[in-house]
Amino acid sequence: MSIARQLFKALPDTTLRRVRNTPSYFFLIWRWGTWLYALIVILGSDPSHKNSPVYNTCLYLLLITLLQTLIVTLYAPMFQVFLPRMSRQKTARSQKSQRAPSEDAEPEITPPLVRTRNIYWDIAIYGLDVIICGLVVYYSGPFGKMPNFGVGSPFYRYGMSTAFAAALAYRYKGGLAAAAGYDLFVLLGVFFPAPGPAYQPNIIDIAGSLIDTPLAAILAAYVVFLLAQYTSSKKLVQGNVRQQKALRNIGEIILRQSGDKQRLLQKSAEAIRIGGHFQRLVVALITSPVDEEQDERIHKETLDGAPMLEIETCIDVDISVPEPKLPDRDETSLQWVMAAGKKMTSFEQLVGIADPQEKYARLYLPFFKDGQVQMVLGAESLCRAPFDSKQEEFLSTAGNQLLVALDNIRLTEQTVQLAATAERVRIAREIHDGIAQIVYMLSLNAETCATQAHRIVEASEEDAELVTPLAERLDKLVTVSKQALWETRNYMFSLKPLMSGTTTLSQMLTNQLREFETISDLPVHLEIKGTEQGNDSDRKTAYRRAQVGAAIFRIVQEALTNAYKHANATQLWVNLTYTPADVEVSIYDNGCGLQSAYYSYDLSMKGDHQRIYSGHGLRGMHDRAEELGGTLELVEVPEGGVKVHARIPTAI
CATH class of the missing domain: 3.30.565.10 (Histidine kinase-like ATPase, C-terminal domain)
Known part of the structure; x- marks a missing residue:
């Protein structure tokens, strides 16, 4: 295996996927290749060209384009793709700008030139690239002598790369706009030639110089369009796979954590967040009445007929990246969904976000049981588009699955409570019908015997000395039996009412x-x-x-x-x-x-x-x-x- 192949295999899988799905590296290859072509043409020209004043101008233009190409390459996102660990500073910057996709997510198409947080700065960068390439072609046009503009310049193909860059980043509109700007410099050379040998332009030279760049821009934009369609389709497939995997994980979590409601909610929330590609997932479990009597007593009807609900448990699961951070959860939105029983969606601009295209997307869904809100699931992300119907469908499916599991846990707990209550009632009934009755009869008999003994003591002084100790013991027995009866009755007291x-x-x-x-x-x-x-x-x-x-x-x-x-x-x-x-x-x-x-x-x-x-x-x-x-x-x-x-x- 060659060294180059070993190095290529050593690149991370995510980097390989970016290389396979990004045409921007063609831009770098084209720009460097055409610069080398201009270098060879200029340095390898015959003495007649070298003695021309334009030769020295072309040497200066070689240096200028070299610096331009180096700057574009060093600051190009594509360069960070090939060398993702080039510097800690660039890595940290890329982490802040990335959305931290899941492991199997297909990345977006990387633009050829540096991307900023401001769209106007991006347009200025691409416009400056067009101006530099156009001026280079304009001043180097006389080097070819025939014609002394456009295709006659050794930098003509080099300058076409500016239309490639705009087409790769902004599709047809950007590519055609850059090509039109580039052709303006060609026309400038036709009507106002740069200093050099005179030449009478003809229609063939003019048409050849003006048509090539727009056609190349259209072709590049079409290729990027097809690649974008493929990437979108691949993302859709991966999203379906990710969601199905998440639903399967939720099912496994329900089976493993069926006895621990808090851990079930935590694990399920994390699986739903990953499956839906959300930055934050909120799970709010709403309190439900213990029985019908308590429901009538506590859940009073408000003026609009909605019951008074409260949050029993609320869990937030956020993505573990430092930037960009989401704002704190909005309690008002959660309370509104609970009270209204309707879903809530929003897509709004936040103050302080560096990227103006990113907005705060939220989606809150209520889940019902017996006509009452039992749970609310909320998803939040900073993204460039609101949540679509597939994400809402996934959230609904996962929420219903989780609600069934929680209801099963609740029914299990109620079954245990009912069994314990039934056992307590049975024991109380047995005590009442058995031990309590025996102790009561013992108390009555002891009290009767004690009364009879006291009468004997009062009636006969002869028997008093013998019967008095017996009467005292019977009095104590009466007290003890009543105490036993009170203790027995205590166990039978129920606090359920x-x-x-x-x-x-x-x-x-x-x-x-x-x-x-x-x-x-x-x-x-x-x-x-x-x-x-x-x-x-x-x-x-x-x-x-x-x-x-x-x-x-x-x-x-x-x-x-x-x-x-x-x-x-x-x-x-x-x-x-x-x-x-x-x-x-x-x-x-x-x-x-x-x-x-x-x-x-x-x-x-x-x-x-x-x-x-x-x-x-x-x-x-x-x-x-x-x-x-x-x-x-x-x-x-x-x-x-x-x-x-x-x-x-x-x-x-």
Whole structure:
């Protein structure tokens, strides 16, 4: 294998594709080849030409065209294609100007001359090239003597390359405009010849000098047109392949990440962004009601009949290139698509973008389930054309595929929740029909026996000494059985009505205290201050209030249990206070208290390193309050007894 072939194979694949699909390298070959031709003609001319004054002019023109060709070559995009790693500066500049296409994307046709961010500067560069080539041909025309213009110049073919350059960059209009400008200098040589030997022009010489360049420009523009059609077709095929591959990847991601919704969204968003050739992809998952009751309570109808929706999860996936950067995501557009349920497209100019042809293209699509927006997919890019129908179709297909996967995850979670709820209901029913009934009968029998024993003690002094210990033990058995019955009833309390909003915290506590009084025979005084806020606000706030209510309910439940089991109290008080910012509850009794000084209890330790009473009740109350950002205090009442005070904020 030759060295040249090895070097050619060593070029990156993307560079090879650019070389195969870019005709601009013909421009460089033509310009250098025709310059060498002019060099040979001028230096190899006979003595009669060398003695002519035009000879020295042609030598100066050789130097000028050499500098021109070197500058054009060094700053030509084609030169960076052949040597993509020539300098870090050029590489960095090209990274900023490129759109960072995917690995299999066919590149655009590279222009022959340097490209700037300003179209007027580009026109000026091509116009300057035409002027230089035209003047060179004009002043070197007399070197040929017959004719002393146009084809008589050794630089005539060199000058034709300026029409090639314009035709490759601007197709027919650019090529014909450059050819017309070039021919003006030929006509200038016909009517106002440059200094040199005199010559009488004829129609053949004039026609030959004027026709060649326009025909060559038309041919070059036609070749570029065919190549552009091929490139467009190739891009279309590659786009279809890329999108099909992305859809397949999304399917694989759905199978692998079916148990992790967040990771599923992240991976799928990246696959959709690559497949659609977007610079940014936005995935917004809209909250959906848990059940019909919550839907009626939370999703109130607005004036225009649209439900109040909120974003549950929003993921942005951007392309990992430093430039050009997209502006921050517009929340207003996302909210509009959610509320209106319609797609949103825009293609607008941004301030501060170097390339005036680049605009900010956006496409946001809503996805529905049961007539309600469940998800929004948004695509954003800086490009020279708005998103087409194929990109919209791909985004719609991928979004529907992702929505089905998310719905399957939601149904799976609901199935698990329903199974757990059904199991809890079954256990509660078994407790009610089995253990609760047995404990209740035990409590009744123990209470009957205790009453009978006390009657015997009162009726017979002889048997009192023997029966009194039995009566005391039966009294303790009655207390223990009632405590067991209360504990059993606690497990059967369901917070579903409170969480769904069909009942309030005040109602739940009232029912709980009524049942506690029935079982324990201890009076409980309930005082409610303030007004409980309704759950007619947004979904997050309503769910937060339901969480706070559930925590307050369980704290009261545990405090009553501790007071009943350990305090030996005769009365209990529960104060419930509602404020705009939080919910407070205080539970205190007139019992024996904790006797913290005697037992050296540190009430500030929150039960982390010691147990007060028994079990983990106090620690559980602290955990419930702290999980929601609240506090819980345990205080001894000076008159006797213990006070449990909890405060939990309702704000998120």
